[in-house]
Amino acid sequence: MTVDRDQVLRTAAALLTRKATATMDEVARAAGIGRATLHRHFAGREALVRALEELGIRELEGALDKARLDEGDASDALRRMVAEVEPVAGLLAFLVTENQLFEGEQMNAGWARIDARVSVLFKRGQERGEFRIDLTPAWLTEALYGLIGAGAWAVQDGRVAAKDFQYMIAELLLGGVRRSVEK
């Protein structure tokens, strides 16, 4: 009887990932609950998005944990990261564009933590001599988000195959499009 708050959140995430402008009513129906009940658990769309942000941050940090970014080759760590992040890619894309809208307000501290961890990976790769040093970790982090978002949308719209998601992103980011001598 009692609503499973986490289940509602995940349903909302799945819906908003597909249709970012879905109304509270649509979210409620998708979750199989009444609009009033949705409001009882999340005081308004704002609060819902914030809760989704918390969820996304939590899952992302979990993914980064599992990826063990500080172990072994930076390249392998990057591949592990992309693999672990894949299930959250759609939600990540939604939250990134959502954050893009609310320019003024300060962002959730979780994003800073995540940015820092990803940045550190790129820096580690540079210090190990694995990664080139003419591209800043900050840009590489942004680029990673951009590629993940592009990949998630491309998969969603059927422009690329879901099974290629990890490979496409990780290998493009690692090696670029140019044919390289090492391979």
Next chain:
Amino acid sequence: MTVDRDQVLRTAAALLTRKATATMDEVARAAGIGRATLHRHFAGREALVRALEELGIRELEGALDKARLDEGDASDALRRMVAEVEPVAGLLAFLVTENQLFEGEQMNAGWARIDARVSVLFKRGQERGEFRIDLTPAWLTEALYGLIGAGAWAVQDGRVAAKDFQYMIAELLLGGVRRSVEK
């Protein structure tokens, strides 16, 4: 006295690039005209966005023309393309996310033309042996859009320097993050 329709469009593009949810009133004020006048020239927000789409497509196709994608190295052509597209990057990012929302309706044929031209460049690079063949032109095209959008936003928010825009995108896309033997 008479409103310069193209000037209004460009002002709207600049504003919506920064704040995608700007109202018609904000657009009108930004363009220095009354809301009624804005409606006289564009029958509603929908029409305005469509006109912006036309503008963006026109400018993008112009940029692709100037980049001479079918001449010389595919790598150099790619660099030229990124350079020419830079001024339209913000508008492109806005339109891409805007298109992401209206899932159902069929998209403007201009996008298909642009996609095709970019795709052909990647394919040409592959056929010349310059580009790797394990990443599809379709994905590379999507990835390019993603990187341009990420770059435009990062510059807008001051996370990376505007002067690095072209280099960051083109070189990351070409060579990836991994240190390569050739360089």
Next chain:
DNA sequence: CCCGAGTGAGACGTTTGTGTCTCACTCGGG
């Protein structure tokens, strides 16, 4: 069995942006 916490449906008022209309004004060309 029963009672109450939690829920669904829906009504209601509010807010926000939209689109239309009117009216006075102001240029600028004839």
Next chain:
DNA sequence: CCCGAGTGAGACACAAACGTCTCACTCGGG
């Protein structure tokens, strides 16, 4: 100089979504 096309300001009605509230209902634990 004068007239009218084009404009700005504002009023107005409308639609969509929001947030709140009420009320009947239904589980499930005590």
